[in-house]
Amino acid sequence: MSDQTTSPTSRDAVVVGGNRIPFGKAGGAYAAASNQAMLTAALDGLVARFGLAGQQVGEVAAGAVLKHSRDFNLTRESVLGSALAPTTPAYDLQQACGTGLETVIQVANKIRLGQLDSGIAGGVDSASDAPIAVGEGLRKALIRANAARTPMQRVKALAGIRPGDLAPESPRNAEPRTGLSMGEHQARTAKEWGITREAQDELAAASHHNLARAWDSGFFDDLATGFLTLSRDQGLRPDTSVEKLATLSPVFGKGEGATMTAGNSTPLSDGAALVLLGSREWAAERNLPVLARFVDAEVAAVDYVSGDEGLLMAPAYAVPRLLERQGLALQDFDLYEIHEAFASTVLATLAAWESEEFCRDRLGLDAPLGAVDRSRLNVHGSSLAAGHPFAATGGRIVATMAKLLAEEGPGSRGLVSICAAGGQGVVAILEGC
Amino acid sequence: MADLMQMLTTNPLAKQLGVPQAARLRRGRELPTGAVVVGSAGGSPSLVRRTLELLGLPVEEALVDTPHTRVSQTDDEGRTREVPAPYPGTVGAVVVDATAATAVADLEDLRGVLRPALRALEGSGRVVVVGLEPDTAGGPTAVAVQQGIEGVVRSVGKELRKGATANLVRVDLLTDAPTTPTDLASTLSFLLEGRSAYVSGQVLHVGHAEEGRVTEVTSARPFEGQVVVVTGAGRGIGASIAEVYARDGAAVVAVDVPAGGQGLAQVANRIGGTALQLDITAPDAGRRIAAHVAQRFGDGARIHTVVHNAGITRDKLLVNLDEERWGSVLEVNLAAQIRINDVLLDPELPGGLDDGGRIVGVSSTTGFAGNRGQTNYAASKAGVIGLVRAMAAEPRLTARGITVNAVAPGVIATEMWGKVPFLTRTMGERLNSLQQAGTPLDVAEAICYLSSPASAAVTGRTLRVCGQLMMGA
Numbered sequence: 059m060s061d062q063t064t065s066p067t068s069r070d071a072v073v074v075g076g077n078r079i080p081f082g083k084a085g086g087a088y089a090a091a092s093n094q095a096m097l098t099a100a101l102d103g104l105v106a107r108f109g110l111a112g113q114q115v116g117e118v119a120a121g122a123v124l125k126h127s128r129d130f131n132l133t134r135e136s137v138l139g140s141a142l143a144p145t146t147p148a149y150d151l152q153q154a155c156g157t158g159l160e161t162v163i164q165v166a167n168k169i170r171l172g173q174l175d176s177g178i179a180g181g182v183d184s185a186s187d188a189p190i191a192v193g194e195g196l197r198k199a200l201i202r203a204n205a206a207r208t209p210m211q212r213v214k215a216l217a218g219i220r221p222g223d224l225a226p227e228s229p230r231n232a233e234p235r236t237g238l239s240m241g242e243h244q245a246r247t248a249k250e251w252g253i254t255r256e257a258q259d260e261l262a263a264a265s266h267h268n269l270a271r272a273w274d275s276g277f278f279d280d281l282a283t284g285f286l287t288l289s290r291d292q293g294l295r296p297d298t299s300v301e302k303l304a305t306l307s308p309v310f311g312k313g314e315g316a317t318m319t320a321g322n323s324t325p326l327s328d329g330a331a332l333v334l335l336g337s338r339e340w341a342a343e344r345n346l347p348v349l350a351r352f353v354d355a356e357v358a359a360v361d362y363v364s365g366d367e368g369l370l371m372a373p374a375y376a377v378p379r380l381l382e383r384q385g386l387a388l389q390d391f392d393l394y395e396i397h398e399a400f401a402s403t404v405l406a407t408l409a410a411w412e413s414e415e416f417c418r419d420r421l422g423l424d425a426p427l428g429a430v431d432r433s434r435l436n437v438h439g440s441s442l443a444a445g446h447p448f449a450a451t452g453g454r455i456v457a458t459m460a461k462l463l464a465e466e467g468p469g470s471r472g473l474v475s476i477c478a479a480g481g482q483g484v485v486a487i488l489e490g491c
Numbered sequence: 492m493a494d495l496m497q498m499l500t501t502n503p504l505a506k507q508l509g510v511p512q513a514a515r516l517r518r519g520r521e522l523p524t525g526a527v528v529v530g531s532a533g534g535s536p537s538l539v540r541r542t543l544e545l546l547g548l549p550v551e552e553a554l555v556d557t558p559h560t561r562v563s564q565t566d567d568e569g570r571t572r573e574v575p576a577p578y579p580g581t582v583g584a585v586v587v588d589a590t591a592a593t594a595v596a597d598l599e600d601l602r603g604v605l606r607p608a609l610r611a612l613e614g615s616g617r618v619v620v621v622g623l624e625p626d627t628a629g630g631p632t633a634v635a636v637q638q639g640i641e642g643v644v645r646s647v648g649k650e651l652r653k654g655a656t657a658n659l660v661r662v663d664l665l666t667d668a669p670t671t672p673t674d675l676a677s678t679l680s681f682l683l684e685g686r687s688a689y690v691s692g693q694v695l696h697v698g699h700a701e702e703g704r705v706t707e708v709t710s711a712r713p714f715e716g717q718v719v720v721v722t723g724a725g726r727g728i729g730a731s732i733a734e735v736y737a738r739d740g741a742a743v744v745a746v747d748v749p750a751g752g753q754g755l756a757q758v759a760n761r762i763g764g765t766a767l768q769l770d771i772t773a774p775d776a777g778r779r780i781a782a783h784v785a786q787r788f789g790d791g792a793r794i795h796t797v798v799h800n801a802g803i804t805r806d807k808l809l810v811n812l813d814e815e816r817w818g819s820v821l822e823v824n825l826a827a828q829i830r831i832n833d834v835l836l837d838p839e840l841p842g843g844l845d846d847g848g849r850i851v852g853v854s855s856t857t858g859f860a861g862n863r864g865q866t867n868y869a870a871s872k873a874g875v876i877g878l879v880r881a882m883a884a885e886p887r888l889t890a891r892g893i894t895v896n897a898v899a900p901g902v903i904a905t906e907m908w909g910k911v912p913f914l915t916r917t918m919g920e921r922l923n924s925l926q927q928a929g930t931p932l933d934v935a936e937a938i939c940y941l942s943s944p945a946s947a948a949v950t951g952r953t954l955r956v957c958g959q960l961m962m963g964a
Contacts, residue, residue, distance in 0.1 A: 102756045102760055276749075279749050280767075283752035283755075283756055284750045284752040289749055345787050
């Protein structure tokens with residue numbers, strides 16, 4: 059039997075540009091801003107930059123990790139409130155901290171398959187305007203009262219409420235299956251890999267210095283749009299130093315071996331970031347720039363529940379699989395962007411790739427992947443300095459990487475790696491255009 | 492509190508008490524509703540009539556007040572006096588061609604035309620006198636007469652009420668490059684329409700442009716297909732400038748500092764333009780503007796108009812003024828545009844300023860009059876006046892038909908102005924012939940007029956948009 063249907067020929071999906079709002083500190087400049095307000099602002103900035111007002115793009119894919127129940131259609135609602143044509147479809151997607159990058163993969167793949175000519179991908183999160191739910195007891199009583207058919211039944215249902223039920227439930231930064239916070243999980247990994255306090259503080263200081271330099275040089279002039287009172291990331295500390303960071307007390311882990319402080323861990327943040335993707339033809343027809351080509355992506359997950367692997371170590375598994383598929387070595391990249399959930403996450407991942415034992419036993423490789431040239435890593439800073447509004451981080455990193463690769467020139471290659479809650483890791487390769 | 496003054500000034504009683512009344516001004520492309528009447532002084536030259544004909548404006552002959560044409564009028568108390576024969580209806584505008592006025596007696600013709608017309612002039616009516624550049628008028632008497640016309644027009648501006656304005660246009664007729672009706676059309680059209688609502692008591696200048704340079708004389712969308720760059724477009728006057736260019740057909744590149752990005756995005760999206768965030772004081776600002784234009788508007792795209800609107804204030808009395816406040820104002824308001832112009836004027840640079848392009852600076856009435864606590868600002872704004880005058884004469888611009896002009900706004904009701912203390916604000920708004928603050932739209936209209944493809948014969952000038960503000964001549 060001959061082929062009855064043909065899949066569309068694969069074509070390139072390219073990054074045209076990006077936009078984010080400066081990231082705020084939790085309870086800071088965006089304390090009163092909703093996810094929808096921030097995502098809409100990020101959209102409007104992107105639309106203005108590329109002159110897309112009133113136009114329809116293929117789709118907008120975005121998500122948020124901390125979400126109100128009313129935000130069931132967050133992205134579509136944001137599109138409707140933006141300058142894009144109201145005929146632009148949109149949907150929410152969520153993969154914890156991997157959300158932003160996963161939306162990029164989704165939109166890029168649809169473009170590659172010819173299902174879309176253009177799309178916007180990214181995410182938003184607010185740790186300030188977080189949803190607070192009523193406790194389980196109260197919630198169940200209210201549902202019963204709502205379902206009651208007689209006043210008596212309603213009174214009975216409401217009478218079942220106990221004072222303890224009135225305590226609200228706020229979202230926790232903890233893994234549901236272990237009850238441990240992400241920081242506690244990472245503290246275990248850091249200890250296991252012997253990541254020193256000094257190395258973490260060095261990475262954190264470099265992140266702040268690199269990001270501050272990027273802002274000063276105008277690098278973000280076409281990647282960010284001021285929002286409310288912020289024109290730069292609120293958590294950025296250009297004046298910090300290894301010495302200053304060394305004075306902070308550990309907040310995760312216990313006793314002597316505790317190395318993780320508020321300085322070398324990402325703070326809770328608010329913000330939104332988006333990436334504009336398209337086919338080369340779509341970009342050319344509109345005289346839009348083409349920064350980078352989306353090459354490939356991979357997602358891995360680890361069994362952190364049993365303690366077999368660290369919560370945030372999945373990228374260490376995803377990257378080698380991606381390299382193998384592409385026939386590349388870890389050193390075949392001009393630039394690396396590894397999300398700084400914690401300084402120790404980056405360092406543990408790098409250590410794992412250098413470890414013969416890990417690469418042999420865990421990855422089944424004959425030789426270790428080897429070292430990454432640290433001067434090519436997070437060259438314009440990352441989450442430790444910028445902040446990490448969970449679902450917004452992917453969009454921030456992809457846009458930054460794409461612009462850096464465009465500056466490097468055609469054929470330059472970049473690796474993006476983002477760890478996520480639930481023991482997952484999302485990684486991707488971009489190539490400069 | 493703000494409305495106490497409003498109440499005081501708009502109350503019918505206030506009018507009887509002689510409190511100045513702010514009229515609602517005719518704006519936009521609206522022409523006067525009453526007749527446009529044409530007269531002359533010192534002969535019957537044809538320039539003005541031919542120009543109005545070119546604009547397709549129906550005109551009527553102006554009445555002339557002479558002793559033997561007057562009629563008797565009796566008032567309520569039975570007193571009789573001789574008055575000029577009245578117009579049958581209202582006069583929307585009176586346009587006087589005084590280019591042939593050379594003798595002192597010719598000024599009587601001007602009086603004769605203006606007197607009956609002013610008595611019939613409608614609200615937001617127009618008085619436009621066209622004269623010669625005095626220094627080209629001939630002997631001392633002719634120069635004196637042409638200069639004298641300015642005194643007439645500026646005084647008439649102060650006498651007019653109900654939003655009417657008076658302006659003088661000076662042209663060249665006795666030089667090697669005489670002004671033609673085509674050259675003059677955009678200026679007369681601007682002055683007669685509502686676009687010049689807040690321009691009064693001013694002297695405008697029209698020279699001569701090479702054959703073919705003047706285009707789009709009667710178009711309502713003269714910037715169709717043209718790229719216009721506006722700095723400081725994120726709010727206030729800049730946002731209005733961007734909007735008016737978009738209204739008139741331009742593809743607008745709205746520029747502002749990244750910190751103003753939110754407002755900039757809203758403006759760009761509202762007008763379907765593009766937002767370009769950059770600090771105009773950055774060394775590569777000019778190149779980045781050109782690169783944006785070259786990238787976004789296709790092969791060979793160039794800029795038609797660049798409007799240097801971005802500006803800051805750092806007010807302090809000079810005795811308290813340090814080099815930082817001094818320097819930042821001069822850098823943003825003056826030095827940055829000089830650098831950007833130099834880059835964009837490179838004819839080889841992709842995305843640079845096109846042949847027949849326009850540069851518009853934004854000065855201020857403070858640039859003419861100075862202001863307490865604003866030595867730095869006044870230096871920068873007076874500097875702009877000098878800059879456009881000097882650049883306009885440069886061969887690298889004249890050879891390519893590029894014009895350079897500026898506007899000098901007076902009191903304009905922006906969000907910033909709203910923060911000025913109430914009394915200062917109220918006083919400021921009343922100290923002009925129109926008895927009110929102008930709007931950002933008024934400034935934008937003047938800028939669009941100066942940069943119009945039809946205004947090729949207007950260059951090197953700074954036009955005040957101040958309602959004939961009392962300060963700074």
